[in-house]
Amino acid sequence: MxxxxxxxxxxxxxxxxxxxxxxxxxxxxxxxxxxxxxxxxxxxxxxxxxxxxxxxxxxxxxxxxxxxxxxxxxxxxxxxxxxxxPSCGTVLDIGGQDTKAITIDPKGGVERFEMNDKCAAGTGRFLEIMAAALGFRYEEFAQEARLASRAEPINNMCTVFAESEVISLVTQGVPRSEIALGIHKSIVSRAINILKRVSTGRTLMFAGGVALNSCVAGLLREELGVEVIIPDxxxxxxxxxxxxxxxxx
Amino acid sequence: MKSVEPIFNDGFAGQPPAKRALGYIEDQKKNGKHVVGIYCGYAPVELMIALDLTPAVLCAFSNATIETAEATLPANLCPLIKSSYGFIEKDACPFYWAAEAVIAETTCDGKKKMFELIASRKPLHVMDLPQLCDEPEALDNWTTMIKKLKGFLEKTFEVQADDEAIEQAIRENNQKNRLVMEMLDHSALENPVLGWAEMLDIVFYATPGRGKLINDTLEKGVKVLQARVQNGYVHGRKGAPRILITGCPTAGDAAKVFKIIEEAGGVIVALDSCTGMKPFSEMIAENTGDPLRAIAQRYLKIPCACMTPNTRRLFELDRMIAKYRPDAVIDIVLQACHGYHVESFKVGKHIGERHHLPFLKIVTDYSPGDIGQLTTRIEGLIESIER
Missing domain, CATH: 3.30.420.40 (ATPase, nucleotide binding domain)
Structure with missing residues (x-):
């Protein structure tokens, strides 16, 4: 071979x-x-x-x-x-500038897919920029978010607007871990909206760089209520x- | 396309389709015809023909004038409106130069308000388009609007048209529309013999075209296509996935979507939009005794997303799917076109449930910034068809 x-x-x-x-x-x-x-x-x-x-x-x-x-x-x-x-029926890939939700057949053929338009809102790049806005190294961003007891809602998905919103919250004295959790939650709800357009009921594989983020992965598991497989x-x-x-x- | 006779074997073959339309309009002007600008498929061209006027489409499809437009118009507005306005603002639109008056249909809020900004430049007549087109009053109201348009044109150009002249124009334009459809139907074949670029050639030429010249040219075009069939010509790859395009008018810089589809190995078999078959697919009833009402009746049947509930769009899609047998439907929504954007959900559901076909909604504008993402999504669609 x-x-x-x-x-x-x-x-x-x-x-x-x-x-x-x-x-x-x-x-x-x-x-x-x-x-x-x-x-x-x-x-x-x-x-x-x-x-x-x-x-x-x-x-x-x-x-x-x-x-x-x-x-x-x-x-x-x-x-x-x-x-x-082989058991997974849906793939969620959140990469640097795209979010893709794909339903697959057992042979790995694409049945249906949904993808964001040209905007990189809610992708890996978004997380990196938000981490920087809050003064976190990217690695500690997810960990800090998971420690927060509440999430400060983030309303903007546009990276530029969200950054302004984050800075505004910081100047209002909101703890940065709460903002961090809010950011992670907003990414997850957006990903779920994309998933809903294909299928949310099947075992999910979460892939792409953002799947390394333990906070996004944890929130996805909680929100979806299906088995979420994250490969090595x-x-x-x-x-x-x-x-x-x-x-x- | 090598060694294949172009459908219109004139000096414009291979050039952007608007060039041929412009050449035609300039010729008309040289021959002493008055030119009237129009902004959408609801403008009743038969009335203009009856009054010996030539229509010129003022909708623009170029990214080049958007920046100029955004000095006045919001960035988050439909690119078609911005591009059209930008051309006027830059004084760079030869179609607008040619037009001596402008017919402005209230198809959407963006256009409606843009018309106010250009109203002082040239005589402009606004037509109030009823949007509940199936209500009984809609036909009365639209007939009244067409009568008022007739008054405006007669006064502006000092011309007259009686019912017989209008009937004659209806017959002539019906014939044109039949010929356009006959040409476009050559993509319904198992092996299509024309692609999207030539479809746009036909539509752009036929929209302002009137009279014997255009009908003779179209008849020749039909013969060219028939010869292609006889010679076994196939546009694109044999057996390529067939794509039906629906949604907003798409040409010029927005035709990036069409290019990507062909590069990804698909073939476009039908353009269901105002830059496609929408303005040509219905004939006007002849010899009804009330030609203006007959015109109004036909135009109200255009299934634009500005209408509500616009169920006719779904019926028309059923008809087109039966005829052109697509493997997938792509709905093109121009950014900030709320009607088409919201309606896309219903269309996608219908395509999936009734026809079990893959459906892809694309929201785009005239800029090349999203070509990477579009390529991935369109290639993905083609891959899933060929799976």
Whole structure:
């Protein structure tokens, strides 16, 4: 069996997986830069593969840069999720600038999907900017939010407006952990609205960079009341889906 | 498209469709015809034809004038209104230059208020469009509006039209509409022989077009398409997923959506909008004895989302789906077009429940900023069809 590589060129992170005989033999990720193809070169240096499939915002650029097939993140996450957890019927992927809700069939085919429009409201980038506005390192942002006893409601989903709202709350003396919890809650309610347009009743896989955020994951579990599976590295699901797709074709 | 005869083999083949329309309007002007600007599919062109006037569509589809418009208009307004207004504000619209008067239909609040801003520039006549179009008074009221428009045009241009002239215009334009539909129907074939760019060519040319010249040109176009069928020509990939487009008028910079669909491997088989078949799909009843009322009756049947409850849009979609057999429906909503945006929920539900077809709503404007996201969503739709 051949070595199949999958690369997910996302807005915030580039992820690489190589599988050989069904085993993952390479897994790498790095924060995206202004030069995504340069970073792809760096990740692929010394990595041998027979086929490569790309997804993510840089997929078409990659296709022209190195020979390879491209698939959408929707398909990549569906294939990857079905492989990791055959029981899951819905995938929620919250990445750097997109939120995607996908219902999948057992083979990892996309049944239906919903995605945000051009605005990056309620995505990973939103969380990063809100953390910075509150003076948190991103890693401590979710932890602090979970410690809050109440959530200060955040009304704006637009990153720029929400930042103004946060600053206004800070100047009113609202504890920042309460604002942090409010921000996390607003992300979750938005994600649930997108999920509602496809399906909320099935076992859910939560993937993408935001799935690393323990507060968002915890709130999702509470709100949805269904089993929520978070894979070991939720950022790699798309790259894995690409590698599996390459192996199939 | 290599080695395929263009549907209109004139100097405009391969250029944006508005160029051909402009060329036609400029020719009309050279031949001494008066030109009247219109803003939507509810403008009764048969009346203009009867009065020997040529209509020019003033709706614009370019991102280039939005910035100028936003100095006056809110940023969060429909791009079609902003673009159209921006062209006038910049004094850069050749269609507006050509128009000696403007017919302004109250299709939506944004347009209605924009008309007030341009009212002092040229003679402008506002037509109050009834929005509960199935109520019995609606037909009376719209007939009255068409009569008042007739008065305005007769006075402005010092022309007259009797019932016979109007009947003649109805016959002539019905024939044009039939020919337009005959051309567009070539995408209903299992192997479509024309794509969205040529559909827009047809619609943009036929909207201002009148008389024997246009009908002869359309007849030739039908023959070109028939020849393509005979030669086994297929537009796009054979067996490509078929997409029906519904929603707001889409052309120019908003046609980015169409380009993405084709690049993703789909083929557009029907354009259900005012830049598609909507203005051409119904004929006006002939020889009714009251031609203005017959005109009013037909125009009120246009299923625009400004109407309520607009169930006709769903019936029309049923008809189109039966005829053009799409694999998916894409609803294009221009930013801040509340009518189409809210109605999209009903349309999507209908498409899913009645036809079991995938449905994708796209909210967009004329800027290229969302091409990345749109590409992912449209490719995702195509992938899910081909699964």
């Amino acid at each position: 051949s070595r199949s590589a999958g690369i997910d060129i996302g807005s915030r992170t580039i992820k690489l997986i190589v599988i050989d005989n069904g085993e993952v033999v390479v897994r790498k990720k790095r924060p995206s830069t202004y030069n995504p193809m340069g970073l792809c070169d760096y990740l692929l240096e010394g990595v041998s593969y027979d086929t490569i499939v790309a997804t993510g915002y840089g997929r078409h650029l990659f296709k022209n840069y190195r020979k390879g097939e491209v698939i959408t993140e929707l398909k990549a996450f569906a294939v990857g999720a079905a492989h990791i957890a 590295d939720p950022q790699l699901v798309g790259a894995l889906g690409c590698a599996l797709h390459g192996q199939r074709s």
